[in-house]
Amino acid sequence: YEADAYYRSQGKRVYAWFGCGICHGDGRGGIGPSFLDGWWLYGPEMVSIVASIRDGRPHGMPAFRDRMTIEQIWQLAGYVQTIGSYTPKVVAPSRNDEKQSRPAENRGPAIILFDVGPAAVHPDQGPSP
Structure with a gap:
């Protein structure tokens, strides 16, 4: 469920x-808590998210x-994980990106754009003399 678009x-449909x-x-x-703050009380792992959805949590999360x-719960957990994910995934999420603070998981940054060392060469420029 976490690796299938x-x-x-x-999961996005179930969320709605x-x-x-x-x-x-x-x-x-x-x-309820944010998924984007980088801190999840019960952990960002799929099993923890499934348990939170299935069983609920104290202080407001219903079961x-x-x-x-159970399939809908796993689908929803996969979607929720993409909302708060901080590492690139191999499948394209179906989340709406216009309100996100980070690029979508399938759009991990190109390393060449962030290599600022002296050997860094822009693809359109060629080596400096």
């Missing part, structure tokens, strides 16, 4: 269907085990 797009945005907004938080299928 189809399941992530289904079950009103996750009411508490978590577009990932920036609100009533969804009786409202979602």
Whole structure:
């Protein structure tokens, strides 16, 4: 579920269907915690996210085990993980990028653009004399 674009797009639909945005907004938080702050109380691993969705958490996160299928829970967990992911993924997420603080996972930065050492050569320029 975490490495398949189809399941992530289904997770995005589940996020909307079950009103996750009411508490978590577009990932920036609100009533519920933010996914973008880099700190997850129960961890950013898929198993932890699934457990949070399935079983709920104290102080406001309801359990969804009786409202979602286990497949929907895993799809949603995969999508939620992309919202807060800080490392590039190999599959394209289906999240909306216009409100995100970082580029989408499948758009990891090109190393040549960030190499500032003396040997760095821009592809359009050629070596300096």
